[in-house]
Amino acid sequence: MGVAQEEQTFTALLGVAAVAGLTTLILLLVEATSVLLPTTTKFGVVLDAGSSHTSLFLYQWPADKENNTGVVSQALACRAQGRGISSYAANPLGAAESLRDCLEEAVAHIPQAQHRETPLFLGATAGMRLLSQKNSSQAAEVFDAVSQVLAQSPLDFRGAEILSGRDEGAYGWITANYLLGRLVKYSAVGKWIRPVEEALVGALDLGGASTQISFVPEGPVLDARSQATFRLYGTTHSLYAHSHLCFGRDQALLRLLVGLVQGNPTGPVRHPCYHSGYRATLAPGVLYESPCVRDPPSPGLSQNLTVEGTGNPAACVAAIRTLFNFSSCVGRADCAFDGVYQPPVRGPFYAFSSFYHTFHFLNLTAGQTLDTTNATIWAFCQRSWKLVEDSYPGQGLWLRDYCASGLYVLTLLLDGFGFSQETWVSIKFRTQADGTDLGWTLGYMLNLTGLLPSEAPAQWRAQHPGVWVAGVVFAVLTLVAILGAFAVQLFWPQD
Structure with a gap:
């Protein structure tokens, strides 16, 4: 092969290499741009x-x-x-x-x-x-x-x-653990990891008419009516999820008031959970419109009744406890109240909805001890109605109920759900996680739209930006080297 023919062959190879390098650079730039551009x-x-x-x-x-x-x-x-x-x-x-x-x-x-x-x-x-x-x-x-x-x-x-009460509780559990990254997350080293089971949080929800508790117990759930099973990101979760109808904040306080009225049908009704100095009239007929109130009205309740606050937290707690049937669970470790099966609480919990709103008003969401929490609520209950009104202007009708709400939350969590002095610190009172409201709605939508896959997700297709930078630099250097060699071959004097 002559020199001219060798030069032609070398020139052709350099041209092919230059085109390949340029093509690689363009593809890398297009792909990198597609990774960085915002998606729909x-x-x-x-x-x-x-x-x-x-x-x-x-x-x-x-x-x-x-x-x-x-x-x-x-x-x-x-x-x-x-x-x-x-x-x-x-x-x-x-x-x-x-x-x-x-x-x-x-x-x-x-x-x-x-x-x-x-x-x-x-x-x-x-x-x-x-x-x-x-x-x-x-x-x-x-x-x-x-x-x-x-x-x-x-x-x-x-x-x-x-929604069934069980589903409401279970979806609240999904929401909390999803937002906290407890179901699955992408690690800094580029791998999907599933947190250990102990990292999962329980969910406590207090609405107006019902309250829900959901968590992963130590052993199997022994009552199918309170079991919710999900396969999320390749892991099967078996939850205890139960809803207590008529134990929501509004219905519980309504039942409490009805019990006090029944105890003194001719009035005035002395309410230990209302602040001393509080006085109001009510039409007793509306108290019996809710299905949660099962006792028939007393004879002679057609006229309005007078309700007077006494601001007595000890008597308030005693009255609240009458809403629960604790005797049905005596001697049972797997029972909450009213004979309802519940395994012992386990792990950290997030308490939201009225749990949070009640304690937020009382300034008790910063992780206070149980003793401090109890003392704060009692001190608030013992304040006069005039002082409370002056301290919290514009709160409306809800203001009179925060004493009862605070003591009800304590009774429900401690005597009802079985939290103790030791486990109290595991409860976080929050309204949001990662900028999103806690509650059942997000878990509900994720489940119905298929955004929570049952199998573990594949590795992310997009690479770290550093990988693309290195690829682009390599392609550019390769292309420069090829073009330089090509120039030398063309313009370097031949012997």
Whole structure:
């Protein structure tokens, strides 16, 4: 082969190498750019139709990471006007109209092109459970009216339903552990890891009409009615999840008041959980409208009654304890109250909803000891009504109930659920985790939209930016070297 032919062959090889290097560089740059560019955001909407009010939650997540953990965030929380939809039993259209403002706010937040692909759910909890027990036809009418309004929205309405108490508790458990990264997370070294079981947290939820407790017990759950099983990220979780209907904050305080009225039907009713100096009148007939109040009204309760506060926390605790049947669990380690099966509490817990709101008002969410918590509530209960009103202006009707609420929370957690002086420190009173409200709604949406895979996720496709930088630099250097050799071959004087 002659020199000219060798030069032509070398030139051809250099050209091929240059084109290959340039192609590699372009592909790397395109791929790196696609990793760094923002992805399409997806949305989901859940309406929490509780007993006291309805809240709307709008969630968002990157479309290309919908099977990864820790990517769903809360974009909007809106509290609907009025009370819960169950309070509109005599006016179903009013229940539907109460949701419009929040729904319109959520729709405006979502790009119009994504309206039809955005799922919309409504889940009703204990308030509608009680209405269904009391009058199933009224409950059906409320649901029909609400469903018609939601179906008219531009979003993808996927139905309204009454959640079982067990599901409500279990979804709250999923929400808490998902947001805290306890189900699965991506480690700093680029591997998916599943936290140990001891890192999972229990969930404590206190609504207006019911309260839920859910956690992973030490051994198997022995009552199928309180067992919830999920396979999440390749791991099967068997939970104890139970809801106590009529033990929510509002219904418990209603039952407490009814018991005091029954004890003194001619009045005035002396209420140990109301502050001394508090005085009000009430129409006794409304006390017996709830299915949670099973005792018939006393004769002669047609006239208004006078209620007077005495500010006696010891007597208040004694009255609250009458709401529970503790004797049915004497001698049993696996029993809460009213004969309900519950394994001993285990691990850390997150307490939210009215657990948090009650203790937040009392300034008790900073991890205070049980002794400090108890002393703080007692001291608050012993303050006069005039002093309390002056100290907390603008609190409305809820102000009179914080003493009773605080002592009720203590009784429920300690005597009811079985927390002790030692395990009290394991409870964190929180309203959010990772910027998202704690509650059942996120877990509910994740489950229904398939965002929680049953199997462990594959490795992330996207590499660390440093890998792409190194690849690009390598391609550039290779291309420069090839082009340099090509220039030398062309312009270097030949012998």
